[in-house]
Amino acid sequence: MPDNIETHLAFWYLAAASVAASLLMVSVRNPVHSAISLVVVIFHVAGFFAILGSGFLAVAQIAIYAGAIVVLFLFTLMMLDLRHLPEERVTHRQLWLGIPLALLLAVEAVVIGAGTPEVRESIKGAFPPATVSELGGSAEALAVALFNDYTLPFLGASVMLTAATVGAIVLARRIEEHERADFPRQRAQTSAANGADSAAQAEQAAQAAQESPR
Amino acid sequence: MDFWDWFIVVTKVLAVFLLLPVAPLALVLFERWTLGRLQSRIGPNRVGWRGSLQTAADGLKLGIKEDTIPAMADKGIFWFAPVMMVTPALAAWAVVPFGPPVDVGRTFGLWVADLNVGVLFFLAMGSLGVYGVVMSGWASNSKYAHLGALRSSAQIISYELVLGLGVLAVIVYSGSLSLVDIVNAQAGLWFIVPQFIGFLLFLIAAVGETNRAPLDLPEAETELVAGFHVEYSGMRWAFFFMAEYANILLMSAIAATLFLGGWHGWTIPGLEAISGVGWFVLKTGLFVFAFFLFRAALPRFRYDQLMNFCWKILIPIGALNLLAAAALRMAWS
Amino acid sequence: MPSWVAVVLLFALAFLFAVGSLVGTMALKPRRKYRAKVTAYESGMEPIGDARGRHSIRFYLVAVTFLIFDVELLFFYPWALYFNMIDDRVSLFGVGAVFLAILATAFVYEWRKGALDWNR
Numbered sequence: 001m002p003d004n005i006e007t008h009l010a011f012w013y014l015a016a017a018s019v020a021a022s023l024l025m026v027s028v029r030n031p032v033h034s035a036i037s038l039v040v041v042i043f044h045v046a047g048f049f050a051i052l053g054s055g056f057l058a059v060a061q062i063a064i065y066a067g068a069i070v071v072l073f074l075f076t077l078m079m080l081d082l083r084h085l086p087e088e089r090v091t092h093r094q095l096w097l098g099i100p101l102a103l104l105l106a107v108e109a110v111v112i113g114a115g116t117p118e119v120r121e122s123i124k125g126a127f128p129p130a131t132v133s134e135l136g137g138s139a140e141a142l143a144v145a146l147f148n149d150y151t152l153p154f155l156g157a158s159v160m161l162t163a164a165t166v167g168a169i170v171l172a173r174r175i176e177e178h179e180r181a182d183f184p185r186q187r188a189q190t191s192a193a194n195g196a197d198s199a200a201q202a203e204q205a206a207q208a209a210q211e212s213p214r
Numbered sequence: 215m216d217f218w219d220w221f222i223v224v225t226k227v228l229a230v231f232l233l234l235p236v237a238p239l240a241l242v243l244f245e246r247w248t249l250g251r252l253q254s255r256i257g258p259n260r261v262g263w264r265g266s267l268q269t270a271a272d273g274l275k276l277g278i279k280e281d282t283i284p285a286m287a288d289k290g291i292f293w294f295a296p297v298m299m300v301t302p303a304l305a306a307w308a309v310v311p312f313g314p315p316v317d318v319g320r321t322f323g324l325w326v327a328d329l330n331v332g333v334l335f336f337l338a339m340g341s342l343g344v345y346g347v348v349m350s351g352w353a354s355n356s357k358y359a360h361l362g363a364l365r366s367s368a369q370i371i372s373y374e375l376v377l378g379l380g381v382l383a384v385i386v387y388s389g390s391l392s393l394v395d396i397v398n399a400q401a402g403l404w405f406i407v408p409q410f411i412g413f414l415l416f417l418i419a420a421v422g423e424t425n426r427a428p429l430d431l432p433e434a435e436t437e438l439v440a441g442f443h444v445e446y447s448g449m450r451w452a453f454f455f456m457a458e459y460a461n462i463l464l465m466s467a468i469a470a471t472l473f474l475g476g477w478h479g480w481t482i483p484g485l486e487a488i489s490g491v492g493w494f495v496l497k498t499g500l501f502v503f504a505f506f507l508f509r510a511a512l513p514r515f516r517y518d519q520l521m522n523f524c525w526k527i528l529i530p531i532g533a534l535n536l537l538a539a540a541a542l543r544m545a546w547s
Numbered sequence: 548m549p550s551w552v553a554v555v556l557l558f559a560l561a562f563l564f565a566v567g568s569l570v571g572t573m574a575l576k577p578r579r580k581y582r583a584k585v586t587a588y589e590s591g592m593e594p595i596g597d598a599r600g601r602h603s604i605r606f607y608l609v610a611v612t613f614l615i616f617d618v619e620l621l622f623f624y625p626w627a628l629y630f631n632m633i634d635d636r637v638s639l640f641g642v643g644a645v646f647l648a649i650l651a652t653a654f655v656y657e658w659r660k661g662a663l664d665w666n667r
Contacts, residue, residue: 067341137330356587389631
């Protein structure tokens with residue numbers, strides 16, 4: 001991180017905003033609002049990458065996390081009927097996992113922040129800013145690392161992506177079969193919820209559900 | 215950075231920023247004139263000289279129209295969705311190179327920022343455009359808007375992959391993600407020549423990404439009324455309109471930059487900067503005109519055709535084209 | 548760094564412009580609400596039920612597949628860059644081809660399972 005006043009200002013803004021947005025994300029009730037707050041968090045984390053000199057990661061963060069993962073969340077939320085979700089408070093199980101993790105991160109931050117110059121030097125990695133700018137940018141530096149030292153993990157990534165595809169399809173097919181069996185009944189429920197005057201319709205739909213179990 | 219560096223940066227940002235609300239107005243007018251001509255009718259001809267103030271008047275009218283929020287809508291997200299639509303469409307212009315570097319005592323380029331990940335920034339901003347669609351559709355709590363948003367966002371993300379494959383084929387040749395470097399790499403040969411398939415993929419994907427005819431399923435009037443923004447009115451509706459045209463212009467500018475050599479062309483000695491910008495505008499205009507022609511000439515796809523076309527034809531072609539581009543690059547050097 | 552400053556500046560300006568003009572035109576607008584005006588449009592009928600029901604699992608599948616292939620594309624940007632940084636391109640080409648081939652099996656599996664068919 002360059003040591004000048006603009007960078008420091010940017011850092012403190014990003015830190016404050018990302019913490020605030022994270023708190024908002026875990027505290028709002030509506031899952032869609034929560035997802036939108038997550039996008040704000042992702043944006044500010046991308047800002048950290050940018051001031052640390054890794055433009056590639058910053059942009060990848062926005063493209064993948066904001067542009068694909070949260071979109072997937074929103075898609076899933078759009079396909080659910082949010083009014084019928086059970087309300088859940090933060091459970092103790094999550095707290096037991098969360099508090100030690102937060103403490104661990106805090107200790108880590110203190111060790112690095114208050115550490116000796118040797119400690120700080122040791123975490124700089126193989127690509128200090130000088131090397132990166134010599135190579136032409138963070139994407140080029142990543143390319144050098146990826147195709148010299150990490151070729152096998154690179155191929156491993158494609159195997160994992162393949163596994164993810166297969167998993168998604170298997171899950172979706174299971175849901176789809178479930179949905180097919182469930183669809184007439186669901187329709188009956190919605191029309192029944194619309195009041196007494198459409199009760200006849202509901203009955204019809206329920207009959208259809210019995211007639212065609214598939 | 216001294217004062218003049220800051221001055222140049224701020225001036226460039228302001229120049230691009232002021233251009234943006236005006237450009238869509240001009241574009242809409244241009245489209246309506248073109249469509250009028252193509253359909254043997256007059257087109258706008260009342261407000262101003264030959265109707266040249268028509269879209270400005272439309273914009274003014276929309277600004278003073280009531281914009282309702284449906285009672286069952288999620289008000290906050292409904293209000294915010296148009297903002298999410300417009301902001302990335304305008305911010306992506308930061309990386310577009312409008313012309314060559316100029317030297318007036320101090321050398322600076324005719325672009326807002328030459329990020330070394332410029333192309334990726336453009337793609338990232340494009341992927342943020344989905345949020346406006348999803349948020350407006352979900353917040354409206356209307357069946358047409360809901361279905362329109364689901365369809366539209368599924369379409370946008372699918373065609374985004376094709377767009378990425380088209381861009382990748384260019385990067386195999388340019389060896390840089392910076393749009394300025396990509397333009398410089400085309401000084402000798404425009405990338406449309408070695409990468410004609412990539413160019414076609416990019417062009418089709420650009421039409422799909424901007425939800426334009428013939429891939430304008432989300433707006434299919436006959437079945438979804440207006441898709442995700444059916445509940446919008448007034449200024450908020452105008453923002454969706456503005457974002458669409460800003461995106462058309464952006465896609466055209468990026469296509470000109472990636473495949474037609476950006477600002478390169480014959481130059482008048484001494485006026486390199488002006489002729490460079492002229493070439494860029496001309497090439498961008500060519501693509502904008504292509505967008506209008508597609509709308510006038512081609513019938514709309516069916517939704518299943520649209521998705522099958524993307525996943526079963528374009529994406530396999532794009533992946534093979536990427537390998538072919540790499541093989542060609544190996545043979546070439 | 549200065550280029551990122553310019554990008555952030557343009558982004559902030561665009562955002563403020565969007566919010567500002569929405570707020571700014573509020574004062575100019577008439578506000579006459581009545582019930583029919585604020586119900587969701589449903590071809591002139593009273594809206595039936597809530598729009599946020601369950602939808603086809605297809606859309607979820609598209610989003611997941613998009614996510615997977617988007618990550619894959621991201622890996623290819625460094626690959627395409629590295630193609631121009633070295634002389635021995637054959638082995639690099641091989642690595643990319645193997646990567647794509649592995650993913651192609653996922654793609655073929657998806658195709659065979661009908662996850663890419665929309666008209667089913």
